[in-house]
Amino acid sequence: MFCLRLGLWLQPGTQVCVVSRHSVHKLSSLQQATNLPPKKVQSLLYPFSELEGYLDRSVDRTPFQLFHPSVEDMVKAEKLFCSSQSHKIDYYSSAERMDHVPALRQPEVCFIGRSNVGKSSLVKALFSLSPEVEVRISKTPGHTKKMNFFRVGKAFTVVDMPGYGHRAPKDFVEMVEPYLYTRKNLVRTFLLVDGSVGLQKADLIALEMCEEFRRPYVMVVTKIDKCGSGALLTNLLNLHDVVKTQTTSCFPQPFLVSSLHFLGIYLLRCFITHLTGSIRLSNTSQS
Ligand SMILES: Nc1nc2c(ncn2[C@@H]2O[C@H](COP(=O)(O)OP(=O)(O)O)[C@@H](O)[C@H]2O)c(=O)[nH]1
Numbered sequence: 001m002f003c004l005r006l007g008l009w010l011q012p013g014t015q016v017c018v019v020s021r022h023s024v025h026k027l028s029s030l031q032q033a034t035n036l037p038p039k040k041v042q043s044l045l046y047p048f049s050e051l052e053g054y055l056d057r058s059v060d061r062t063p064f065q066l067f068h069p070s071v072e073d074m075v076k077a078e079k080l081f082c083s084s085q086s087h088k089i090d091y092y093s094s095a096e097r098m099d100h101v102p103a104l105r106q107p108e109v110c111f112i113g114r115s116n117v118g119k120s121s122l123v124k125a126l127f128s129l130s131p132e133v134e135v136r137i138s139k140t141p142g143h144t145k146k147m148n149f150f151r152v153g154k155a156f157t158v159v160d161m162p163g164y165g166h167r168a169p170k171d172f173v174e175m176v177e178p179y180l181y182t183r184k185n186l187v188r189t190f191l192l193v194d195g196s197v198g199l200q201k202a203d204l205i206a207l208e209m210c211e212e213f214r215r216p217y218v219m220v221v222t223k224i225d226k227c228g229s230g231a232l233l234t235n236l237l238n239l240h241d242v243v244k245t246q247t248t249s250c251f252p253q254p255f256l257v258s259s260l261h262f263l264g265i266y267l268l269r270c271f272i273t274h275l276t277g278s279i280r281l282s283n284t285s286q287s
């Protein structure tokens with residue numbers, strides 16, 4: 001059934017993106033990803049499905065699948081991540097202080113989290129269909145010292161924030177907190193946690209801060225390729241428990257991603273375009 005639906009939305013000639021001279025990763029687009037075996041496609045599109053089988057029957061799956069778009073909607077969302085003459089995706093500017101933050105009006109989403117959790121890698125994976133967009137990824141923790149703004153046409157802005165927790169508490173207090181507190185066009189904050197190590201003390205501090213600001217935020221579980229299903233599930237259930245018992249502004253569903261293997265990237269693209277009002281979901285999607 002799933003493959004049948006997929007086939008319908010990915011007719012030959014369904015244009016996804018005009019590819020530039022930069023090379024595009026083979027899993028960047030749904031069209032390319034769907035050449036893989038169905039089970040693999042399912043886990044690329046809906047990574048939680050991979051873990052579901054390991055869950056005890058008593059565990060309620062609903063919170064993990066609140067946002068469950070159709071493939072059609074994912075295809076729609078993907079188009080917004082393809083740069084064209086009339087819809088330019090580019091790095092816009094960086095800011096080290098709040099008074100350097102660009103005055104942009106589009107809805108904005110930002111990515112925060114510990115240094116090295118995978119923020120820049122995730123932004124790069126989201127923009128992988130427009131590989132000319134330069135997103136810097138470091139080998140050394142704490143490299144991103146600035147807030148980096150990326151424009152997605154007139155639709156929305158994505159902000160890659162400096163990390164916290166590792167030699168960077170100052171950046172966090174001076175940049176991240178005032179930004180989260182005052183940015184008017186910020187529609188959602190994505191708080192990244194490393195799925196292979198689970199919630200750390202610094203993550204809980206960030207979570208507390210997000211709660212204090214009372215602005216809606218979403219947890220993203222990164223690097224899900226880096227550990228086995230057992231460890232990932234333990235970390236995920238622990239996170240779910242914290243979200244359920246200690247938060248009020250957090251979306252109940254954590255988003256699972258691997259920027260390295262493109263797991264969950266299509267789902268997250270769809271969620272971002274939905275949140276920023278850039279696409280309208282079809283009736284078949286849940287949210
Ligand atoms: N295995 C794995 N490694 C990742 C993933 N995402 C990022 N990394 C690695 O984690 C390190 C830090 O990534 P980066 O995006 O710079 O983290 P940031 O400091 O939060 O921006 C880099 O060496 C990345 O290659 C992932 O999904 N899987």
Ligand SMILES: [Mg+2]
Nearest residue numbers: 119120138144
């Ligand atoms: Mg970074």
